[in-house]
Amino acid sequence: MTSITARLNDLRQQKRKGLVAYITAGDPHPDRTVELVLALERGGADIIELGVPFSDPIADGPTIQRGTERALAAGTTMKKVLAMAAEIRTHSDVPLVLFTYLNPVLKYGLPQLAKDAKASGIDGMLLTDLSVEEADRHLEALRSNDLDTVFLAAPTSSDRRLELVAKYSTGFVYLVSRAGVTGERDSLSGSAAPLVERMRQLTSLPLALGFGISTPSQAGEAATLADAVVVGSALVRQIEQGGAEGGLEERLEAFTRSLKEGMQ
Amino acid sequence: MTSLETQPDASGHFGPYGGRFVPEILMSPLDELEKAYLSARQDPAFQAELDRLLKDYAGRPTPLYHARRLSEKLGGAQIYFKREDLLHTGAHKINNALGQGLLAKRMGKQRVIAETGAGQHGVATATACALLGLDCVVYMGEEDMRRQRLNVFRMRMLGAKVVGVTNGSRTLKDAISEAMRDWVTNIEDTFYVLGSALGAHPYPMMVRDFHRVIGVEAREQILTMAGRLPDQIFACVGGGSNAIGMFHAFLQDPVKLVGVEAGGRSSALGEHAARYSTGGSPGVLHGCYSVLLQNDDGQVSLTHSVSAGLDYAMIGPEHAFLHDEGRAEYVSCTDERALKAAVEISRTEGLIPALESAHAVAEALDRAPSAAGQIFLINLSGRGDKDIDIYRENLPELDRDTVTHDLNYRPA
Secondary structure: OHHHHHHHHHHHOOOOEEEEEEOOOOOOHHHHHEEEEEHHHHHOOOOEEOOOOOOOOOOOOOOHHHHHHHHHHOOOOOOHHHHHHHHHHHHHHHEEEEEHHHHHHHHHHHHHHHHHHHOOOOOOEEOOOOOHHHHHHHHHHOOOOOOOOEEEEEEOOOHHHHHHHHHHOOEEEEEOOOOOOOOOOOOOOOOHHHHHHHHHHHHHOOEEEEEOOOOOOHHHHHHHHHOOEEEEEEHHHHHHHHHOOOOOOHHHHHHHHHHHHHHH | OOOOOOOOOOOOOEEOEEOOOOOHHHHHHHHHHHHHHHHHHOHHHHEEEHHHHHHHHHHHOEEEEEOHHHHHHHOOOOEEEEEEHHOOHHOHHHHHHHHHHHHHHOOOEEEEEEOOOHHHHHHHHHHHHHOOOOOEEEEEHHHHHHHOOOHHHHHHOOOEEEEEEEOOOOOHHHHHHHHHHOOOOOOOOEEEOOOOOOOOOOHHHHHHHHHHHHHHHHHHHHHHHHHHOEEEEEEEEEHHHHHOOOOOOOOOOEEEEEEEEEEEEEOOOOOEEOOOOOOOEEEEEEEEEEOOOOOOOEEEOOOOOOHHHHHOEEOHHHHHHHHHHHOOEEEEEEEHHHHEEEEEEEHHHHOOOHHHHHHHHHHHHHHHHHHHHOOEEEEEEEEEEHHHHHHHHHHHHHHHOOOOOOOOOOOO
C-alpha cells in the first residue's frame, strides 16, 4: 500500500476529510519550498501536490501561471524538485504527489524519473495533459516503482471516460469541479456534486475534489461531497503576496489550518 | 513502408506523433469535434457549401504561374508558383477558416475563438465569422499586436474582439495557451478554430484536409501546363499548414518535398524556429506530440523569426512523421536569405511575398541554378501586404525619398 492510500484510509476510518495542498515547487525560490511544505503540513495538509513548473501551463489560471514563472525564473528544474522532495522526506512523512505536465517528464525520461522520484520520496504522480488513452505505455514505469497514478475526471467526461479514469487511477481520483482552468472562484460549481455521484458508481477509490476551491467555507462544502479537497491557487496567492517578507510560513500554516477547520 | 496517405490512425497518430494530450476537461469536447468533422467530411451538402465559398468567395482555384523571367535569370530549373497569395484575405489561411467556420455553424456553436501570430489566421477567422454570422474572439500576444497593428485593426473592422495576451513571451505560443484556456472555460458554446496543422487530434488532420485542395489543384495544373510532375516542391513550415496542404496530394509521386523552417538570426536556441536543422527533440506542446525546441529541462524555448507566422517552437506532427519516413526533407532559411529572396521576386516577377513564403522561395532560388531540366513548384502561401512595415524596417535603404531607384538593388 502506498502512503497516499494509507493516509486516505486512516482519514476514512476516522471519518475525517483530507486536505490536498498544491504549491509550485521553487516558488518563490527553490530554497523556500521545503519550509513551505512543512508549514502546509503543520497547518493540517494531508497530502502535498508538488507542482513542477512548465513553461506553457495550459490548464492553469493566472495565479498558478505567475507562480510557475517565478519558479522558472528562480532556476527550478526537475532535478531540483526531486532534491526538495528528498529533503522534505528527512523531516516528514507527508505523502507527496508530483504534479506537472508531460513535456518535462518526457524530457527527463519517464522510466528514469519514476525511479528517481521514488528514491526521492515521491509517492504518486499526476500529469495534467496525459489522458488515459495515451497513458498505457507510461503506466508500467510508474507502477513498477510503486508510484500512484492519479488521473483527472471532469464534468465533461463521458461515462466511458470516467470508467477508464477509474481503472487507471490508484491512490485517489482527482475530480475537476468545473469547466475552466485552476483559480479561485466565489462558489463551488454546481457540476461538482453530479460528478462525485457518477464517479462513486464506478470506483471505491477516494475522491478528491479540486479547481476553484479557495476559502474555508468552500472547502467545507466540497468536503461534504468528496473524501478530500484540493486547494492550490489560494495557497499560491499567499506565497505571491508574502514571498518577499518574513512570516510567510506562519501565514501559510494559519491559512491552511483555516481551510482544514472549514472542513470539519 | 507505412502508408503515408492514410495517416493519422483512428486515435490521431501519425506514426508516433500527434495524439491528444490535453487536460481531461477537453477530451470529450475533442471527441465531439472529431465526430462532427468526420460526419461533415462525408456529407455532400457540407462539401458543396465549402466548395461554393472557396470558389465564389475566397477565389479558388488559385492560378499556377510559370515564372519565366525568374527561371531564365537563374538559368536552371523552371519555376512555378502556386498563387495562394491571391486568395481573399491574402493567404492560404482562409481555406481552413471557412472550413472550420462552417463546422462551427453545423455544430451549433455561436462563439468562435482563435489564436493568431502574424494575424493572418486571425483575419481569416474574423472574415469567416463575419460571413457566417458568428461571434469571434481572437487571442494575440501583445508583442505580436505591436508588430502587426494593421491586422489588429482589420480584425476589429470585421467585428472580432482582439484580446491581447500578456503572459510569457507575449507571442503565438502564449496566444494558443490562452485560447485553450478560454476553450476549457467555455466549452459548451465555443468552437476553437485552430490555425495550423498542430494541436490535439483531430486538428492536425482537419486543418490538413481543409488545405489539401492546394496540392490537388497544383498537381492537376502542373500536369496540364508542363505535361509532367514537378521534381521538387517547396513550402515554408511553421506549424506547417500550407506545406502539408501542398505536399499531401503528392505523397505517392516521385517528387522531392522540401519544407523550409525559419532559421532566424542564428542557430542559437531562442534565435530561430528551425526544429530540424538545429536540435529540436520530441515532446508535447498544446495537445500534440511532435518535434519541438526546448531546453534540457523540457521547458519550451522562445523562438525568433522575422516572419511571425513561422515563429513557433513545434512542427506539426504529420511533418515530423514525413521527416522520419524520409518522405520530406526539412531545411532552414535565415531571416536574411528570406528578405533577399523577397526582393528578388518582387523585382523579377512583381510578386511581393509574405515573409513566411519568402523562406520557401529562398531555398528554391538557391537550388535552381544547378537544377537545369527540373521543374520546381513553390507554394506562394501568402502576399506581402501585411509585412510591409517589417520589410521597411529591414530594408531601410529602400525607404528613403532620396534613394536612387536602382533596379539591380539587392540587400547586402
